Amino acid sequence: xxxxxxxxVDRGRGPQLATSRITVLDVFYYLHRGYDFDFIQRxxxxxxxxxxDVVVDYVKNHLDELVEMDRRADEFHKRGMEAQHxxxxxxxxxxxxxxxxxxxxxxxxxxxxxxxxxxxARHPD
Numbered sequence: 217x218x219x220x221x222x223x224x225v226d227r228g229r230g231p232q233l234a235t236s237r238i239t240v241l242d243v244f245y246y247l248h249r250g251y252d253f254d255f256i257q258r259x260x261x262x263x264x265x266x267x268x269d270v271v272v273d274y275v276k277n278h279l280d281e282l283v284e285m286d287r288r289a290d291e292f293h294k295r296g297m298e299a300q301h302x303x304x305x306x307x308x309x310x311x312x313x314x315x316x317x318x319x320x321x322x323x324x325x326x327x328x329x330x331x332x333x334x335x336x337a338r339h340p341d
Contacts, residue, residue: 222270230285231274233267241289243271244282 223234231240238260246256253268275282314322 222264222267224270224274231278233270235264235267236262238263238267240271240274240278240282241285243268244275244286245289247272247275248283248286 221234224231224240225234226232229237229239232238233240242260243256243263246259253265256268257263311319
């Protein structure tokens with residue numbers, strides 16, 4: 217039985233484990249926020265302890281670079297969310313004063329309106 221050696225490689229997506237598609241940044245996101253191996257493994261069940269240790273060693277040697285990559289990724293996602301919110305409709309930010317049930321009812325109403333507009337049908341009363 218052949219055993220793969222856990223190491224970090226770059227296949228065009230940034231540094232990642234040679235043994236899987238998990239990137240260093242995938243794991244770093246959680247490490248940087250204080251999560252331990254057990255928590256991270258629940259998020260990424262295929263991650264072995266050996267692979268985790270390889271990522272931790274890589275992080276120790278590239279911390280500043282990874283912090284910057286993480287910051288840029290957060291900003292990218294934030295800009296995407298802001299663009300969706302700017303579209304309005306179902307992408308509008310949640311109103312904090314509404315209950316979950318009220319939010320769900322409002323979302324269902326908006327979805328019905330969008331479907332009615334799409335199909336040129338009247339809105340059901």
